[in-house]
Amino acid sequence: ARRGEHRGQFLVREARELRDRMAALGRLAQLAQANHVLGRVGTTAVRVAHRHDDALAEFDLALRAMPNQADIWADRGALLLAMKRPKDAIVSIDRALAIQPRFPEALTIKATAATLAGELPIALDSLTRANSLRPNDVETLYNLGVVHEALGDGPKATEAYGRVLALSPNRIDARLNRGLVHRRLGRSLAALRDLEKVSAVDPDR
DSSP, X not given: OHHHHHHHHHHHHHHHXXXXXXXXXXXXXXXXXXXXXXXXXXXXHHHHHSSXXXXXXXXXXXXXXXXXXXXXXXXXXXXXXXXXXXXXXXXXXXXXXXXXXXXXXXXXXXXXXXXXXXOHHHHHHHHXXXXXXXXXXXXXXXXXXXXHHHTXXXXXXXXXXXXHHHHOTTOHHHHHHHHHHHHHTTOHHHHXXXXXXXXXXXXXX
């Protein structure tokens, strides 16, 4: 029993590390990179638990004893996302948010899961809520820009990227994205200003 207890504690730490990495990952536009990171961290969970299903069983056992622990529901959602089950991850994260609505890390995981599931409106809602809780978080603002852009809302995308650049002027990816959106919107001068700055910093872009 003690071995199982230690293993369960280790799995919780692994899942929380995964959740923290995902919250910091951002860059919803770079889903290939996101999948690579999730796959690498997910492999760690497999090695510890032998199977993802074992890890999930550990969380389910913990939740039977402590069903009102938002952190455990969020960690379970992070594990489901690592298992490439984004829709199930959203369900688990929603349980966490029902208990603790002001949970920006969980909202970030939900946005990532929704993006992977092709549910961009859900991703936008989650990021908007996360932004209301942490209005100056650069990664949340960047992700908002990416999702607005994916949804075809160029003006809101450039606004979000502009807020990123106001907080972090050296964010070359935000400046490049904003410049490209300006160009698609026919804002030639604004596009030129951004893209020239990008080229000066990174000529290969």
